[in-house]
Amino acid sequence: MKKFIALAAIVALMSSCNSGDRGELVGVKGKKWLPEKPYGMTLIPGGAFVMGKSGDDFVAVNDAPTKTVTVRSFYMDETEITNSEYRQFVEWVRDSTVRLRLAILADELGETPGDGEAGIGDFAFLDNEDEEKTPYDQYMETITMEWEMISMREEKSTTT
16 A cells, blocks of 8 residues: 555656646736736837937047947826926825824834824824734834835935
């Protein structure tokens, strides 16, 4: 009986090693995946172009040799945005990013809302205790706070 089980295991091992996909995830054969077009976006086809000065080098400096650059396809918004519209968007978003940074700082300082007088504690996070959160929510909160701390440190190092 032991010889039969050993023989069956060897046959199973040998037959499983003979797959043609070499362990790669191949999906359904014969079907090509086409990504869904994002709403309000236009596909800009990729291509190659020559970058650098070619025949326009009047001074014969040759400081910018030509090279062929290939650009992959990408999506671009169909609607043009002016600098004024973008500035307005940044002003709207700036409030939310400042609010998040103040909440992180209040959390680091241990401030909570209602600590008496008005202060940074008013911006503290108002969420559940860690025991009531799912492990995923705890993980995502930790990652978000770490990235915010890194970006704050980088901003401080560039300004000083």
